[in-house]
Amino acid sequence: MAGQGIQRRRMLRILGTAAAAAQFPGFSKWTFACGHIGNATLQIKPAEYHPQFFTPAEYASVERLSEIIIPADTTPGAKEAGVAEFIDFMVASDPDAQYGFRTGLTWLDAFSDETTGKRFMELSLEQQTSLLEPLGFKDKARAGQEAGQQFFSMMREYTVKGFYTTEVGFKELDNPALKFYAESPECPHQGDPEHKHLPPQKH
Amino acid sequence: MAKRIYDVVVIGTGAGGGMAIKTLCEAGLKVCALNAGRRLNPEKDFRFHRMPWDMEFRGLGDPKRRDESFGYMDNEYTTAAWDHEIPFTTPRGMKWMWPRCNAVGGKTNFWGRSSARFGEIDFRAASLDGYDVDWPITYDEISPFYTRVEKLIGVASTVQNRPSNPDGSYLPPFHFRCLDYILQAGCKRVGVPYLPDRCAQLTVPYEGHPACHFCGECTTGCDVGAFFSTPYFLLPAAEATKNLELRSDALAKNILVDQNGQATGVAYIDRQTKQEVEVYGRAVVVAASCIESAHIMLNSKSRHWPNGIANSSGQLGRNLCDHLYGESARGYLPQLLGQPSFPDHVGDSTIAWMPRWQNLNNPHEEKFVRGYSVYPDGGCEEFPGFATKLDGFGSSFKREVKRRYPTPVSFGIQAPTLRSDTNFVDLDPEVKDPYGIPVARIHFEWDENVLQMWEHSKRICAEVLRAAGGELEGTGDAPEIPGFSLHETGTCRMGNDPKMFVTNRFGQAHDVPNLYVCDASVFLNCTDKTTTISILAFSLRTSEHLIENFRRGEHAVA
Numbered sequence: 001m002a003g004q005g006i007q008r009r010r011m012l013r014i015l016g017t018a019a020a021a022a023q024f025p026g027f028s029k030w031t032f033a034c035g036h037i038g039n040a041t042l043q044i045k046p047a048e049y050h051p052q053f054f055t056p057a058e059y060a061s062v063e064r065l066s067e068i069i070i071p072a073d074t075t076p077g078a079k080e081a082g083v084a085e086f087i088d089f090m091v092a093s094d095p096d097a098q099y100g101f102r103t104g105l106t107w108l109d110a111f112s113d114e115t116t117g118k119r120f121m122e123l124s125l126e127q128q129t130s131l132l133e134p135l136g137f138k139d140k141a142r143a144g145q146e147a148g149q150q151f152f153s154m155m156r157e158y159t160v161k162g163f164y165t166t167e168v169g170f171k172e173l174d175n176p177a178l179k180f181y182a183e184s185p186e187c188p189h190q191g192d193p194e195h196k197h198l199p200p201q202k203h
Numbered sequence: 204m205a206k207r208i209y210d211v212v213v214i215g216t217g218a219g220g221g222m223a224i225k226t227l228c229e230a231g232l233k234v235c236a237l238n239a240g241r242r243l244n245p246e247k248d249f250r251f252h253r254m255p256w257d258m259e260f261r262g263l264g265d266p267k268r269r270d271e272s273f274g275y276m277d278n279e280y281t282t283a284a285w286d287h288e289i290p291f292t293t294p295r296g297m298k299w300m301w302p303r304c305n306a307v308g309g310k311t312n313f314w315g316r317s318s319a320r321f322g323e324i325d326f327r328a329a330s331l332d333g334y335d336v337d338w339p340i341t342y343d344e345i346s347p348f349y350t351r352v353e354k355l356i357g358v359a360s361t362v363q364n365r366p367s368n369p370d371g372s373y374l375p376p377f378h379f380r381c382l383d384y385i386l387q388a389g390c391k392r393v394g395v396p397y398l399p400d401r402c403a404q405l406t407v408p409y410e411g412h413p414a415c416h417f418c419g420e421c422t423t424g425c426d427v428g429a430f431f432s433t434p435y436f437l438l439p440a441a442e443a444t445k446n447l448e449l450r451s452d453a454l455a456k457n458i459l460v461d462q463n464g465q466a467t468g469v470a471y472i473d474r475q476t477k478q479e480v481e482v483y484g485r486a487v488v489v490a491a492s493c494i495e496s497a498h499i500m501l502n503s504k505s506r507h508w509p510n511g512i513a514n515s516s517g518q519l520g521r522n523l524c525d526h527l528y529g530e531s532a533r534g535y536l537p538q539l540l541g542q543p544s545f546p547d548h549v550g551d552s553t554i555a556w557m558p559r560w561q562n563l564n565n566p567h568e569e570k571f572v573r574g575y576s577v578y579p580d581g582g583c584e585e586f587p588g589f590a591t592k593l594d595g596f597g598s599s600f601k602r603e604v605k606r607r608y609p610t611p612v613s614f615g616i617q618a619p620t621l622r623s624d625t626n627f628v629d630l631d632p633e634v635k636d637p638y639g640i641p642v643a644r645i646h647f648e649w650d651e652n653v654l655q656m657w658e659h660s661k662r663i664c665a666e667v668l669r670a671a672g673g674e675l676e677g678t679g680d681a682p683e684i685p686g687f688s689l690h691e692t693g694t695c696r697m698g699n700d701p702k703m704f705v706t707n708r709f710g711q712a713h714d715v716p717n718l719y720v721c722d723a724s725v726f727l728n729c730t731d732k733t734t735t736i737s738i739l740a741f742s743l744r745t746s747e748h749l750i751e752n753f754r755r756g757e758h759a760v761a
Contacts, residue, residue: 069596077601086261094266129597157591160604161263164587165255167528172601173608176586178252178544181417184406184554185546186378193384194538194672201541201606 049085053092058105060121062087062155068129069136069159078159086162097154104151111148112124209235209448210753212469212484214455214499217309219722219742220490221433221441222352227488228446228748232753235482237453237471239491240305242725243284243312243434249424250280255586273302274687276313284312285621289454290640291494291643292631299645300686301494307451308433309492310689311735313422316430317553317578318358318403318736320349322369324563325730328573332566335622338727339698339708342369348740356431356739357409360401367559367574367731375406377554380547382582382612385536389671390557397664400556400578403736404430412436413466417549419585431735455479456640457503457512458718464507465719472638485758486749490721490742491696494523497628497694497724498643513712519705520628520695523645524728527618527653529682531577532664534675535589535610539582542609547582558616558701559731571655573619576731577664581612612673614664617688618656619729620649628694647685657682690734692726710745717758721745 051059063084070078078084091097112131113121120128134140135152163169170177189195210232213220220236227234255261264279277285286305292404293299302311307493323342329335346369353371360373366463372512376399383397390397404421408414428435428598441447452474459468459481468483489496497520509520559574566572589611620626631644649657661678668675698704701713710725712718721742723734752758 026599070601071598073598073601076600090260090263090266093260097266101579136594138594146207152596155594160587160590161261164590164604165261165263167254170254173583173587173605174544175585176544176583177548178254178418178420179546181546181549184415184417184549185380187381187384189381189384194383194388195381195536196538198538198542201543 044136049088051088054088054101057121058087058102059084061105062101062106064121064128065132065155066159066162068125069133069156070163075172078163081163081166081168083159083162083166086165087158090158090162100151100154104147104154107147107151110143206483208468209233209236209482209484211749212482213236213488213490213721214469214496215490215492215722216307216433216438216449216647217304217722218311218314218423218433218493218738219492220488221308221311221437222739222742223488223490223719223746223749224447224449225437225441225723226743227750228441228444230442230750230753232446232750233758234441234447235484236447236449237455237469237482238305238449238451238475239454240284240286240307241451242307243424245424245426248281248306249283249312249426250420251424251426252418253280253421263355265492271626274689275372276304276310276422277302278423281313284424287499289636289642290634291645292634293645293647297645297647298684298686299647300684301645302686302689303492303495305454307419307438307449307575311432312424312434314432314735315553315733316403316421316551316690316735317400317556317733318353318356318360319401319407319556319558319576320369320371320740321345321730321732321737322335322367324367325732325752328728328730329567332562334572335728336698336703339476339704345740345744346746349736352736352739352743355410356403356436356736357405357412358401358403358736359399359406361399363396363398363558365396365398365558366563366683370655372644373401374409377402377404377406379549380582381539381542381545382536382547383555383579385538386555386579386612386667386671389667389669389673392670393663395557395560396665397555397557397579400553401736402430402550402553404550404553408476409504413462416551416653417546419546419548419551421551431598442566450482455491455499455639456638457499458489460503460505460507460512460715463587464505464715466512466715472640483669485690486717486719486753488719488721488746492722493691493694493724494628494643494645494668496720496722498630500695501628501630502640503644508714513705513714513718515714516698516702516705521624522622522727523628523647523691524620524622524693524726525590525626525647525685526688526690526729527575527620527657527682527685528648528688529616529657529679531614531657532668532675532678533613534673534677535607535609535670536581536612536671536673538672539609541606544583545609547609548584553578561656569655569659571652571659573618573652573656574731575618575656575660577660578610578615578617580615581610583609584611586616612668614660614667616657616660616664616679616682617690617731617733618653618660619731620653621651622693622728626650627694645686649682649685690723692723692729692734695720695724696727697725698727709748711748711752716752719745719749 066078326338501511557577
């Protein structure tokens with residue numbers, strides 16, 4: 001491809017920027033993890049993260065919620081992408097969001113206590129998942145839980161933002177952004193303009 | 204020491220100012236150009252291919268500074284290039300977004316690059332539908348200037364034979380993506396056009412400029428200059444003549460006049476020293492962008508011009524028009540569910556367009572007059588925005604995000620307002636900027652006609668999406684706030700009658716013949732097309748008229 005030399009030069013510069021980004025407070029895990037995508041990711045034991053906004057108990061709940069929303073399965077999930085750190089960092093910088101998170105997490109513990117007699121983080125992963133189902137799935141929603149549904153939507157939005165803006169998230173989608181091409185890429189399905197006969201994809 | 208007098212002082216280095224600077228310098232005139240901000244360094248001020256995780260806030264911006272942002276181009280990657288120091292106001296109940304890139308090159312550093320010519324149907328619109336007045340020039344007069352501009356900047360498109368869109372000469376167009384072919388089939392069924400956009404982006408190497416590398420990050424700045432911008436395409440030629448002195452961090456305050464009310468130069472604030480400085484010229488070109496040009500001229504009060512320079516008509520700052528922008532419809536294409544990701548955003552949104560198809564045969568065939576265009580877009584984006592609204596959680600959610608990733612589509616409207624007495628710019632009587640200069644106050648509301656277009660576009664775009672086999676997820680609730688498009692026009696409209704217009708048919712002020720306006724403020728309205736290529740064409744024409752006037756001795760070279 002034309003311009004490969006330029007690409008390499010640019011990549012070196014980009015790596016320089018990434019190193020600078022690692023100096024930002026609150027990014028110990030995700031910059032570290034992103035720098036070592038692949039098999040090495042899970043072997044890394046990053047330095048313990050100290051939340052800037054959340055209390056340790058709140059932070060544990062946020063981390064668990066993010067992992068439930070985007071779990072590690074056949075591919076890495078929110079934990080590997082350091083989503084909870086991102087959420088803490090963003091919320092610490094956003095007084096408007098702080099109230100919503102704090103009241104939402106309080107609501108969640110109260111809801112959990114009322115439903116199961118235990119706080120959210122005292123439940124097993126399985127119990128947590130079933131507790132969250134009426135909050136996260138529209139067709140399982142129950143009246144009177146609007147505050148919880150709203151909090152869950154916010155949590156999901158932050159998780160999506162925190163996950164798909166990392167190298168882990170880019171890899172998950174095979175994100176084609178910011179690559180270089182010799183000419184503008186063309187639809188590969190010539191002869192099928194309406195795309196009625198595409199090969200099925202397995203998922 | 205005698206004070207230096209330049210031939211021309213040019214305010215602004217965007218599309219209009221940049222073209223004036225190049226044209227005047229190449230004709231041998233000595234030019235002093237003023238720019239409110241600094242020169243940019245692409246490596247620091249552009250995105251420069253940085254990934255979201257290279258950024259402190261992942262490119263989403265500091266939430267604490269959310270209210271300071273002026274639009275989508277003013278983001279974490281480029282925020283240092285946008286003016287956050289000079290305020291403006293709007294009357295209670297009105298809104299305006301005013302993104303101002305005050306850096307050298309102005310908004311051409313980050314612009315959207317769609318580059319369609321205005322046509323006779325635009326210049327003669329008033330004769331056709333009875334609203335407002337015609338432009339003082341014909342398409343045949345401006346056409347050669349468009350041709351020269353296209354030759355200079357390079358526009359990728361095709362010859363399309365559309366009645367509202369005169370064709371020019373083009374570089375090879377962008378290839379269509381899967382979603383383009385699918386939506387094109389839907390458009391065909393509905394009977395509306397779907398064609399390659401006219402994009403000032405170099406699909407091939409051109410005139411010493413490298414070809415685009417299709418990274419898709421154009422609106423955060425191009426580090427190789429593969430689309431038109433003043434710093435890459437105009438200023439080098441001007442600087443090579445040695446006739447240009449460019450003063451940066453020079454915030455124009457007012458135009459200076461002599462005892463006869465003619466322009467003698469410009470007073471500006473040196474933003475480094477905070478001192479007021481005067482620079483003198485035999486002629487002055489104002490090209491600070493539509494609202495800012497009017498703002499500077501309104502602030503240029505003197506015995507001769509108590510209401511602003513060249514404002515005997517009372518029309519200075521009046522007749523502000525804008526493009527209504529908004530997402531007319533959105534949804535997804537089930538055909539592409541689960542398909543491999545595809546680099547859909549290499550053109551950064553200007554691959555295809557649906558050029559005006561309304562009121563072409565009969566100016567009154569719709570409930571509204573004039574017409575609008577639509578920019579369809581979609582596919583794999585850098586950030587899967589749709590996923591923030593997707594239902595559910597867990598592995599099924601994660602799989603659904605991936606399955607849906609190539610499928611989103613949306614339709615963005617670009618619809619012109621009509622001239623109105625209630626849309627205008629004046630000076631705020633109370634608020635002053637940090638340098639003590641009264642700020643611009645912007646009065647603007649959407650008119651009934653443009654809101655009819657908005658409603659119409661929602662219906663048609665939904666129909667197109669369904670006809671393409673797509674799933675409709677919503678039609679636009681509300682358009683973007685005024686100013687979002689960065690396509691404001693008016694405030695110094697051109698016309699033959701000095702009682703009704705600020706400038707003549709060459710963009711020269713009726714009242715002050717050595718004052719010229721080289722930006723979209725001279726336009727009668729904004730049409731359904733984008734403004735930049737027309738700013739370039741009109742600025743080229745005005746600049747050559749200015750040069751001709753110099754040659755005839757009207758602005759007396761010393």
